Amino acid sequence: MTVRLKDIASDLNLSKMTISKVLRGQTDISAATKARVLQRMKELNYRPNIAASSLRTGNTFSIGLVIPSLEDPFFTEIARGLVQTIRAKGYSLLISSAEEDPEIERREIELQLSRQVDALLVASVQESPEFFTALGAQKAPIILIDRKLPSFAAPFIGVRDQEIGYIAAVHLIKAGCSKPAYLRGPRTAAADLRYSGYRAALHEFNILFRPALVVEATEMDRNEYRRGYDAMNRLQAGRIRPDGVMCYTDLIALGVIDAALEKNLRVPEDIAVVGCGNLPSTREMRVPLSSVDLSGLEVGQRTAKLVLRALSADGVAPSRDLMLSPKMIVRRSSQS
Amino acid sequence: MTVRLKDIASDLNLSKMTISKVLRGQTDISAATKARVLQRMKELNYRPNIAASSLRTGNTFSIGLVIPSLEDPFFTEIARGLVQTIRAKGYSLLISSAEEDPEIERREIELQLSRQVDALLVASVQESPEFFTALGAQKAPIILIDRKLPSFAAPFIGVRDQEIGYIAAVHLIKAGCSKPAYLRGPRTAAADLRYSGYRAALHEFNILFRPALVVEATEMDRNEYRRGYDAMNRLQAGRIRPDGVMCYTDLIALGVIDAALEKNLRVPEDIAVVGCGNLPSTREMRVPLSSVDLSGLEVGQRTAKLVLRALSADGVAPSRDLMLSPKMIVRRSSQS
DNA sequence: TTGAAAGCGCTAACAT
């Protein structure tokens, strides 16, 4: 049923070796035999057994990816960028979801290593670097994506969190806002960095920082849209009315816009709104939403390039972190 | 660097075979040696080489998935359901995107087969079954998802398209609509089936079918939101005003809702709206959107179960098609 | 330009 090198060889009265050489494009084969072999391969619909060649060569031409969740568009975007880029070189992607569970993540990583992936990319949900350091030196390089772990020295690729808040605030300021509000995210290191970017922009442009214009996220904010809606209403009821709002997510921003429009404020004339994530569904809409794109696709593409280079040149240890910049996507909700 | 069975064996003065047996949980091993072996495995952080065992046994414990695109949430949902379910049995998912290109799809399928996946799942973009029939009998069963190919006899798992239009229309009718409109999708077989479901529901409930309430999609509809918005305005300007609308997608539905609210119609009191796709972002919103869920997650889960059964029982050819029902998710936009 | 031998890490089938 399955055609092997051996079958082609005996068919053609050649040795396995000759067939193998043709398969891999070695040059020490006469054009004539090469043609015959290729011909026969096509006839028999020969398909090389990559598992077998892997065993011999040590390369599987597969790359492992472990992400926290397949629901989050940011991570599927990363996967998309990866798949796009590695395909050209004949690599495949082995994908796992950790379901946000550190224990599952560990098991999936072990499994992928057992599968001899040539490189392992992880957007880790580990709380400590312990597991990774315990892994010791692997044949497969491990590369961290998006979430960095302290004191585990692995190449890292991520997005500059601080810039997210920064470019959004700068954009609002340049669009004429003198009182830009900020709807904060959760109290994580990454989210706090975004906030600090907002602060930095205000400072840089000599805009007075007003604590009243910063709205904290609470544990009860399960519903992002609602949160934006409520926050906007509260801001409008306050003494200081904002003329712009940066939101931690796009859905929050949609809530803000709806609340504003309902109060007969014009967006962006009376209040400009910027979201984050650049969700496809918010690009169209009543007021198309300006948003900070997290460059997930680019993270995937760049990671792929880096990995491919490391695997081919075989030695280029990508030592320093690779930090990508988020992109301000301006649409009507903040167009000056 | 890499620890092999052989290393453990020589360490413990046992044969490779004994170690292998412990590894696979064979019972003809004394508790004592078993313990010693397990112990040593842990110490050395032994990780079995699945590629090698595959070569010997013929099973890779990996399943291939080829989807048209990683951007479409429906397909990533399917992947999510698959990954969830196969993980429990130690299987991994090899994922490829065809980028909506039949030629790329063919190459990815060849590649996955070369990788000896135990089963291959394809949501195909082929225009004809030719490629698949030419593949002939594979060791790996090929299973078609979502998109069926005529005259290629492979197990198929999909969603009942007709029911999509049907349950939405029935829901609208039961919610009190006597003039439900339908915003059609493209002229594809699947989309036409949805429409026929709408027609069937009207007929069944003795609701007069009014051609004026059916809006065709045009080539120019790049912007779904806009399309819904414009269509709603046109419907309102017509002689016959609908009291409900079923939309081909959620984004179209959002446009409809915005147009309606702008005309001071109440949703759902004056006009009920139902979308399709059940996008996460439309669950919250000004008016939380009722939507037909395409059961992507379930498609993934059921496919996984079917495949796992076929691979374990080794023989159970899942012959008949497995058709899943879409689910009507009722939210405020159509709540009676 | 072609091919023979050996072996990658593991396991099936059989000894002992």
Next chain:
DNA sequence: ATGTTAGCGCTTTCAA
């Protein structure tokens, strides 16, 4: 309960 032999399909190395 433990071990021996052979070989999965391919490629590295070296010889012819």
